[in-house]
Amino acid sequence: MNTISLITDFGYKDNFVGVMKAVILKINPKVTIVDLCHEIEPQDVLGASFLLRGSFGYFPLGTVHLVVVDPGVGSKRKRLLVQTKDYFFIGPDNGVFWFALKDETILKIIEITNERYFLKPVSDTFEGRDIFAPVAAYVSKGECVEKFGKITDSLMPLEFPELKKNNRYLIGEIIHIDNFGNLISNIDKNTFDNFTKDRRFKIVIEGVVINKISQGYFEGSSLRPLALFDSFGYLEVAIKNGSAQKLLKVEKGAKLKVIKT
Amino acid sequence: MNTISLITDFGYKDNFVGVMKAVILKINPKVTIVDLCHEIEPQDVLGASFLLRGSFGYFPLGTVHLVVVDPGVGSKRKRLLVQTKDYFFIGPDNGVFWFALKDETILKIIEITNERYFLKPVSDTFEGRDIFAPVAAYVSKGECVEKFGKITDSLMPLEFPELKKNNRYLIGEIIHIDNFGNLISNIDKNTFDNFTKDRRFKIVIEGVVINKISQGYFEGSSLRPLALFDSFGYLEVAIKNGSAQKLLKVEKGAKLKVIKT
Amino acid sequence: MNTISLITDFGYKDNFVGVMKAVILKINPKVTIVDLCHEIEPQDVLGASFLLRGSFGYFPLGTVHLVVVDPGVGSKRKRLLVQTKDYFFIGPDNGVFWFALKDETILKIIEITNERYFLKPVSDTFEGRDIFAPVAAYVSKGECVEKFGKITDSLMPLEFPELKKNNRYLIGEIIHIDNFGNLISNIDKNTFDNFTKDRRFKIVIEGVVINKISQGYFEGSSLRPLALFDSFGYLEVAIKNGSAQKLLKVEKGAKLKVIKT
Numbered sequence: 128m129n130t131i132s133l134i135t136d137f138g139y140k141d142n143f144v145g146v147m148k149a150v151i152l153k154i155n156p157k158v159t160i161v162d163l164c165h166e167i168e169p170q171d172v173l174g175a176s177f178l179l180r181g182s183f184g185y186f187p188l189g190t191v192h193l194v195v196v197d198p199g200v201g202s203k204r205k206r207l208l209v210q211t212k213d214y215f216f217i218g219p220d221n222g223v224f225w226f227a228l229k230d231e232t233i234l235k236i237i238e239i240t241n242e243r244y245f246l247k248p249v250s251d252t253f254e255g256r257d258i259f260a261p262v263a264a265y266v267s268k269g270e271c272v273e274k275f276g277k278i279t280d281s282l283m284p285l286e287f288p289e290l291k292k293n294n295r296y297l298i299g300e301i302i303h304i305d306n307f308g309n310l311i312s313n314i315d316k317n318t319f320d321n322f323t324k325d326r327r328f329k330i331v332i333e334g335v336v337i338n339k340i341s342q343g344y345f346e347g348s349s350l351r352p353l354a355l356f357d358s359f360g361y362l363e364v365a366i367k368n369g370s371a372q373k374l375l376k377v378e379k380g381a382k383l384k385v386i387k388t
Numbered sequence: 389m390n391t392i393s394l395i396t397d398f399g400y401k402d403n404f405v406g407v408m409k410a411v412i413l414k415i416n417p418k419v420t421i422v423d424l425c426h427e428i429e430p431q432d433v434l435g436a437s438f439l440l441r442g443s444f445g446y447f448p449l450g451t452v453h454l455v456v457v458d459p460g461v462g463s464k465r466k467r468l469l470v471q472t473k474d475y476f477f478i479g480p481d482n483g484v485f486w487f488a489l490k491d492e493t494i495l496k497i498i499e500i501t502n503e504r505y506f507l508k509p510v511s512d513t514f515e516g517r518d519i520f521a522p523v524a525a526y527v528s529k530g531e532c533v534e535k536f537g538k539i540t541d542s543l544m545p546l547e548f549p550e551l552k553k554n555n556r557y558l559i560g561e562i563i564h565i566d567n568f569g570n571l572i573s574n575i576d577k578n579t580f581d582n583f584t585k586d587r588r589f590k591i592v593i594e595g596v597v598i599n600k601i602s603q604g605y606f607e608g609s610s611l612r613p614l615a616l617f618d619s620f621g622y623l624e625v626a627i628k629n630g631s632a633q634k635l636l637k638v639e640k641g642a643k644l645k646v647i648k649t
Numbered sequence: 650m651n652t653i654s655l656i657t658d659f660g661y662k663d664n665f666v667g668v669m670k671a672v673i674l675k676i677n678p679k680v681t682i683v684d685l686c687h688e689i690e691p692q693d694v695l696g697a698s699f700l701l702r703g704s705f706g707y708f709p710l711g712t713v714h715l716v717v718v719d720p721g722v723g724s725k726r727k728r729l730l731v732q733t734k735d736y737f738f739i740g741p742d743n744g745v746f747w748f749a750l751k752d753e754t755i756l757k758i759i760e761i762t763n764e765r766y767f768l769k770p771v772s773d774t775f776e777g778r779d780i781f782a783p784v785a786a787y788v789s790k791g792e793c794v795e796k797f798g799k800i801t802d803s804l805m806p807l808e809f810p811e812l813k814k815n816n817r818y819l820i821g822e823i824i825h826i827d828n829f830g831n832l833i834s835n836i837d838k839n840t841f842d843n844f845t846k847d848r849r850f851k852i853v854i855e856g857v858v859i860n861k862i863s864q865g866y867f868e869g870s871s872l873r874p875l876a877l878f879d880s881f882g883y884l885e886v887a888i889k890n891g892s893a894q895k896l897l898k899v900e901k902g903a904k905l906k907v908i909k910t
Contacts, residue, residue, distance in 0.1 A: 130413055132406065137399070138828035139661070144702045145654065145685035149707035152652055152681060156709060159413060163406035170890050180395030180404045184515070185410035187417060198890050200864025251865040253880030256707070306399035307430050330716050343462025343512040368431050368459050391674055393667065400661070420674060424667035443664045446778070447670035448678060451703040567660035568691050604723025619775030629692050629720050 129267040130159045130190040132183070134175050135255065136167040137195070140192030143253070145262040147195075150246060154264035161186070170198040172223050175378035177302060178283060179296065180227040181359040183214055193263045194218035206239040206258060207278070210272050217263050219254075220298045240276035280295045288313055297385040299362070301332075301377060308370025314362040322330055330354045331384045333375050344368070390528040391420045391451040393444070395436050396516065397428040398456070404514070407538035408456075408521040411507060414606055416524035422447070428562070431459040433484050437546060438563060441488040442620040454524045455479035466540070467500040467519060471533050478524050480515075483546030501537035549574055558583045558646040560623070562593075562638060569631025573644045575623040583646065591615045592645045593625055593634050650905040651789040652681045652712040654769025655704070656697050658689040659717070662880065665775070669717075669782040672768060675784035681707070692720040694745050698807060699824060703881040705736055715785045716740035717777035723863045727801070728761040729778060732794050739785050741776075744807030762798035810835055819844045819885070819907040823854075823899060834905045836884040844907060853906045854886055855897050866890070 131151060137143040148160055161184055167175045175196040183192050190330075197219045205220035211231045216224055230379075239258065244265055246257040262269040262275055287336065291298040310332070329336040337354045346351040347367035352375065357363045362383065364371050371377070398404040409421055424443055428436045436457040441604060444453050446489075458480045466481035472492045476487055500519065503510075505526055507518040523536055551574065552559040560575040571593070591598040598615045606612040608628035613636065618624045623644065625632050632638070653673060659665040670682055685704055689697045697718040705714050719741045727742035733753045738746055739761075761866065763778065764771075768779040784797055807891055812835065813820040821836040832854070852859040859876045869875040869889035879885045884905070886893050893899070 130410075130417075132410070136828075140683050140686065140688040141825075142700050142825045143828070145683055146704050146707050149652075149654070149704070149709070149712075152683070153707070154711045156652075156681070159417070159463035161406055161409045161413065163403050164401065166401040171891075178403050182407050182410070185414070187410075187414045198868055202867035212605050250880035251877060256880060305402045306397075306404070315629075342800045345460055355512060358511035358517065370430075391671075391678070393671070420678070422667055422670045422674065424664050425662065427662040440655050442669050443671070446668050448671070448675045451671075532689070564663075566663045567658075567665070602773075606721055606724035616773060619778065631691075643847035 129155075129157075130161060130187050131263050131267050131359045132161045132163045132186060132192045133165070133192055134167060134179055134192070134194045135165050135196060136169045136171065136175070138254075139165060143255065147256050150260040150262040150265075153270045154261055158264065158267045164287050167196050170196065172196055172198070172221050173226070173285060173287065175269055176223045176305065179223065183216075183227070186214070188213050189215075191215040191217060191263045193225050193259055195259055196223060196230070197221065197254065199250045200254050204283075206254070207240050207279075207282070208237040208262065208266065209233060209282070210235045210237075210271055210277050215272070217259055217266065220283045221222050222283050223238045225282045225285045226283070226287055236282065237272050237363055238276045238277050238279045241274060244275060286383050290314060290318065292322065299383050301379055301381045301383060303332040304372050304377075304379060308366070308372035309357070310364040310377055310381070310383075311357055312362045312364075314383065314385065316356050316360045316362070319356075319362055319385065319386050323387065327388045328388050329386050330362075330364070331386060333377055333381060335375060337364070350374075390416075391422060391448050392524050393422045393424045393442055393447060393451055393453045394426070394529050395424045395428060395453070395455045396426045396457060397430045397436070398426050398516075400426060402514065408437065408517050410613060411517055411521040412525040412528075414544040415522055416529045418440075419525065419528045419588075423568040424453075428457050431457065433457055433459070433482050434487070434546060435564065436546065437484045440484065444477075444488070447475070449474050450476075452476040452478060452524045452528045454520055455484050455622070455644070456520055458482065458515065461515055462512040463540050467515065468540075468543070469498040469500050469523065469527065469533055469536050470494060470543070471496045471498075476527050476533070478520055478527065481544045484545045486543045487548055496533055496545065497538045497540050498533050499540045499586060502535060514552065518565060527629050551575060553583065556648050560644050562640055562642045562644060565633050565638075565640060569627070569633035570618070571632050571636070571638055571642070571644075572618055573623045573625075575644065575646065577621045577623070578615075580623055580646065584648065588649045590647050590649050591623075594638055595640060596636060598625070611635075651677075651679075652683060652709050652827065653789050654683045654685045654708060654712055654714045654787050655687070656685045656689060656701055656714070656716045657689050657718060658691045658693065659777075661687060665777065667852045668884060669778050672778055672782040673786040673789075675686060676783055677790045679788045680786065685714075692718065692729070694718055694720070694743050695748070695807060695809065696825065696874050698745045698748040705738075705749070708736070710735050711737075713737040713785045713789045715781055717781055718745060719743065719776065722776050723773045726805075728776065729801075729804070730759040730761050730784065730788065730794055730797050731755060731804070732757045732759075737788050737790065737794070739781055739821050744803045744805050747804040747807045748809055750804070757794055757849075758801050758804065759794050760798045762800045763796060766797060811837060812840065812843065817909050821905050821907075822903055823903045823905060824895050825901075830888070830894035832886040832893050832897070832899055832903070833879055833881070834884045834886075836905065836907065838878050838882045838884070839908065841878075841884055845909065849910045851908050851910050852884075852886070853908060855899055855903060857897060859886070872896075
């Protein structure tokens with residue numbers, strides 16, 4: 128009885144996700160598979176990494192987190208199996224784990240090379256099915272991580288949009304827009320609190336000014352955006368019962384400024 | 389071995405649903421989770437209620453039905469655990485259960501207040517993860533419903549589009565348009581039969597007139613709409629191998645009239 | 650412990666898929682259900698058949714593959730239960746199994762007629778719920794296939810786009826466009842290899858000429874399409890980190906020509 132979570136950019140119109148699950152169940156019929164997200168934008172490694180970071184800790188101990196967002200499929204990039212104190216992570220070495228795990232205690236990083244665990248022949252374009260899925264299934268059955276390849280010591284870093292900061296300004300950007308049209312930034316609560324301390328502030332996005340942090344969507348109106356920390360700890364701009372994306376006409380990458388007043 | 393069903397307006401591009409499943413599985417690793425629908429339109433309590441009403445009875449006895457369509461998240465609206473003869477229902481007290489359960493025998497209504505069962509800290513914006521999911525998991529493990537809070541006796545009512553009726557007319561409206569473009573009304577078969585009895589009738593929508601009830605889509609043509617009762621007992625207008633929504637250019641809320649002739 | 654796979658054109662906005670799963674779990678609570686695809690285009694029997702063909706062999710032996718893409722629902726078309734050496738297949742007799750199974754050893758074809766296994770009353774429009782789901786559940790529990798009806802010996806054939814071929818030309822067409830915008834043709838690797846042998850060739854689609862088969866997306870650039878065999882063995886045209894569909898403005902049905910040079 129173990130769990131595998133899946134993050135991919137495969138969407139729902141093909142058989143890609145279902146076939147990966149088939150491969151997993153053929154090896155470990157007792158595993159529980161949870162879809163974390165299959166609508167990562169194609170090749171959006173940063174989006175996958177951000178989503179993984181906010182999700183993995185909610186799962187049962189020992190869960191195998193499988194991430195197949197893989198612009199370099201078939202090329203020489205490494206395939207990794209990472210063991211932390213509580214979980215396993217499997218996927219291509221393209222930065223997706225670097226950001227997601229940067230506050231975690233990593234016990235071992237294995238470069239997956241043991242073809243004994245692969246589906247053969249390995250295709251040029253679908254290592255999710257032929258390599259990552261079967262490896263995840265064997266790990267979920269308790270196979271020792273060293274069996275899959277040799278220990279390595281590095282994760283490829285990921286270029287992550289940095290916050291800009293001086294005494295008066297803290298500038299982040301919108302890195303995700305959720306299903307409700309809420310605009311989620313890369314400014315986390317700790318950074319925000321350390322910056323504003325007891326000072327008054329305003330939050331500016333696309334010319335709209337917000338003067339306080341709300342405690343819930345219910346505080347707003349359907350016309351005035353509000354700012355609050357989302358359930359994963361990031362500053363977001365939202366509209367009560369509406370879409371901030373539509374009202375403000377904002378895209379990913381838009382700047383969000385916090386200014387001391 | 390128990391089942392939890394999920395209805396939300398979370399869609400598929402975020403990690404919301406997957407994280408709720410993670411929380412559930414951490415508490416009850418043996419539960420089976422079934423996605424009933426995650427594409428309820430944002431904040432559409434009526435749509436969720438209608439979908440729940442047509443679905444819950446197909447599940448195994450003892451299933452826990454979890455509904456998180458929650459425009460009032462973080463506000464003072466109650467959180468409910470409802471026990472009927474055959475099932476459990478968990479979600480916000482915003483009317484979603486009032487319509488869905490109005491023909492059911494309700495045994496107990498509990499206002500969920502016991503923080504012992506919550507994930508901490510409880511966020512302002514995601515009670516689905518922090519309150520409803522863990523409570524559903526514990527209920528699915530057999531925890532006694534009284535443990536989650538105090539007994540209450542009311543469900544918030546839901547404003548539901550009423551049928552209008554006189555001797556000659558029965559007027560309903562389109563309340564759902566399905567994946568095939570079929571137009572589903574709020575006129576159920578009993579009401580229709582009681583109204584028309586042995587009399588002849590015509591069904592009118594957007595100027596189009598239909599003179600009979602068909603026994604299946606195969607009776608129609610690709611140009612002429614037909615009327616029939618859908619598999620949940622509601623009057624619908626459809627096109628054989630096509631979309632009635634596209635042909636008739638109809639939106640939710642359009643009137644559907646049954647007229648005795 | 651058995652597996653049922655699902656292919657439908659039901660999409661995700663209704664309760665159709667969830668209710669079918671409920672019906673299955675009520676009969677066999679221990680089964681594992683895998684969504685292969687629910688975004689088959691409405692009534693696209695060919696698309697479902699193609700997807701099934703490329704998928705079923707990855708599943709554990711004994712898996713029950715349930716396909717509900719059923720333009721003739723409620724009409725006189727047969728309902729089938731097909732047993733091959735390794736799997737079971739259940740769905741309407743509309744051609745979906747003819748193409749998918751044409752290289753398989755079929756052991757038995759049963760016309761499903763035994764109402765004992767149906768949900769009652771059987772609706773006119775949702776045999777997926779009332780007939781196919783319960784039959785799949787009982788088959789997954791090990792019920793003998795003869796119990797569901799009488800042996801029959803034919804599968805309805807499916808009109809499948811044929812390849813055209815002479816000494817110089819091999820002409821196929823685009824039959825699927827995947828989530829990444831890759832253009833997948835009906836030319837399989839064997840046919841291609843037999844046609845080109847050691848000769849040089851060019852591949853032409855919408856005026857664009859490609860001179861070789863690549864070993865992976867990484868070989869391309871973001872402006873020049875490449876050709877390669879997809880992970881299921883079919884010739885596809887793709888763009889590195891982009892959508893060939895958008896760049897070439899190609900729709901399903903577009904011709905793909907292989908020309909000896």
